[in-house]
Amino acid sequence: MQRLAAAVASRLVIAVPYVWLLVFFLIPFVIVFKISLSQTAIAMPPYVPTLGFSDGISGLFDGLKELSADNYIWLTEDSLYFNAYLSSVIIAGISTILTLMVGYPIAYGMARAPTTLRPILLMLVILPFWTSFLIRVYAWIGILKPEGLLNQLLLSLHLIDQPLIIMNTHTAIFIGIVYSYLPFMVLPLYSALEKMDYSLIEAAQDLGCRPSSAFWKITFPLSLPGVIAGCLLVFIPAVGEFVIPDLLGGSQTLMIGKTLWNEFFANRDWPVSSAVAVILLLLLVVPIMIFQQAQARAQEQGR
């Protein structure tokens, strides 16, 4: 009897979250794919065919015949979309490298801090993550505006005599992404660097290795799992980022998350925005798989 209860409980522990994720995570993607093959219509929902069993099986088959790849052809014909994908990947890529360059010294400094100080430093890195993403992006508007605080400071120090135009440029987007995603970069880097055996570096230096080459030959390769995890945690969401390009990037920035948003909310074109999402997903499938592999491996090692 007890054994039966335990067996039922263990089944439930697996089945309940499994079914939930199937229904609310996997099936929605199938629907997105289906609607990306539909046509726009002035109706609610605004696309045809709706594909349901309301017209019986034969109605469903008629509906299936109406599906077409028109939206995808449309996406390849209009260079707007291609440019949006390309510039999203480039902006996300540059931002990821910048975040790595900013985050590495911080993580390294934390890993070499006195052991008593480390938990506090770790807490301080995690803390901004708990405050709203939207708020943190919003905070930069007041700083970067032409009449904002950064320009006021630089003007009063007479470092510049014209206000810098940062707001509504790519620079503002880079700053926004680096700032918002910095904790995601620092945490995996820190956990890789903290585990490192620093006597290796001392040994290298004793043998006459210069500090810089000791870094590139020993520290950096050993921290590589952290570098990969951090870069993926920044790059993947940054490609589809909406809030940062919308608030800091101004109207002329082209990023695919914004394009999808406009296609959906301004143009109410659900099939095209679905097609945009499908291609974005295809673009990110490889990085996401690498991320999952790395997660699974870390989990196996932790065992």
Next chain:
Amino acid sequence: MGKWSRFNISSVVLGFAFLYLPIVILIVFSFNESKLVTVWGGFSTKWYVSMFSNRGLMDAAWVTARVGVISATFATILGTMAALALTRYTRFRGRVLFSGMVFAPLVMPEVITGLSLLLLFVAMGLDRGFLTVTLAHITFTMCFVAVVVQSRLITFDRSLEEAAMDLGATPVRTFFAITLPVIAPAIISGWMLAFTLSLDDLVIASFTSGPGATTLPMKIYSQVRLGVTPEINAVCTLLIAVVAVGILIASIANKRREAQRIVDEQAALRN
């Protein structure tokens, strides 16, 4: 351990200055007398007064709080189950797909998650509103809970459970008497993470919410688009304060439990 070099100290200090300065500036300017967000016109709390008399803002805050509490609670239950499934059962059919579905939402761009959930709700014939936002938030936050709880379960000492079972406890009883208390801090921080993520979310809520269920981030976003005012700074400051107080309470509770544990251990050793 070598000394903490000047280079390392300055990179940590500069890094933290970069992380915290914008938030500090935001909070300072919420007390600005002037309507301009960037020019200091003296100390005032008038923006807090005007915020509390803004009906739309208060309604949105109430919706957000309810969505947050309900979705975080369900997400914690589902996420803990998912974490148990991943760490305790290394072999079951479809495990690879399952772990994929747990980890993928962590990095999935929000526009994709939002759009796909909306299309699901339309296909299911659900009206967009309070229920759909809550369902969407449960789904994407449960994965964060799963990761937090899982990292605690991995370091869990299984011999405690084995000892309980050797002494005749049933597996279900062992779970509630041993496992659950040990992983409780992770479950609590998982709940808090889910709650703050829900509190914070703009993109997924914009897709899945409908009339009458405008959340606070949606309200803040539409006001920011119209122009930046200290009133938004006041709302943001209050949100930060709510989260900070929550974290403070949780960490004090944690410390206290830890101290109690040490006292108990010493008492046990004396006996």
